[in-house]
Amino acid sequence: MNIGEVAQRAGLPPKTIRYYEDIGLIRPLRSQNGYRAFQENDLHKLAFLARARALGFTIEDCRTLVALYDDSTRESSQVKRIAQEHLGQIDEKIALLKSMRNTLSHLVESCQGDDMPDCPILDDLSTITQ
Amino acid sequence: MNIGEVAQRAGLPPKTIRYYEDIGLIRPLRSQNGYRAFQENDLHKLAFLARARALGFTIEDCRTLVALYDDSTRESSQVKRIAQEHLGQIDEKIALLKSMRNTLSHLVESCQGDDMPDCPILDDLSTITQ
């Protein structure tokens, strides 16, 4: 498979796949013409990466996960721990966004939104909070 | 005020304040010794920026908001519109994270997390979803 096909099937842009090779996440073979020659295994790894990234795992998480994926002697507890840590990070992000949402929606509600310059949003934002 | 004090009071690292000057968000005066000489107005703007960034507005949003802040002939509807758009983006991010959380927590629950290599998390991740 050339990069175009594998990109299609894994759901990643070719640029990203080249980047993943650059940083050592995958090591596709090369054809005689210099083209990358992807095997089934590469495709699965790339699909893996696409899905893990979509779930918000960092590239470094992915590096560990791919290594575990390749390692037949892994313990599933290792994978579970990484996933749980990530779940915790997602929860933190959600909490932060909810708090931001809360503050901002109060501000938006309090603003007239007319042709006058008075704006509680700007007033609040420029307040120094010691 | 020197940069250290203003950093303290606005709640931003000095490095970030210099960066904000670099990209033209603020234009502090200079003392004869070359130090930045911040006025009250600069302080308020920096507090504004700190808070807006903490609420997740992009730098470009901030640029617009600061311009409106400086513009006494602004209409509050302009500010409200930007805030509402941002609120929508926050909602999108929350929805995305919740969906990620959902998928991931199902995976985590289905994984034994023992010393065996079998791991539904890895199995799922490597599945090609057409």
Add this chain to the structure above:
DNA sequence: GCTTGAGCTTCCAGTCACTGGAAGGCATAT
């Protein structure tokens, strides 16, 4: 056989919003 166009290659630069570190000047206290 020649051309055209798509697809592939590498390499360099840019994105966003900082952050770290080096090298050196300035201010104040001892």
Add this chain to the structure above:
DNA sequence: ATATGCCTTCCAGTGACTGGAAGCTCAAGC
């Protein structure tokens, strides 16, 4: 005179790509 701490600029790096240029390869059409 020196030590310290704050200030300055400049350069480089982060994470995870993304865009674009210049050039090679391949398959199809004439």
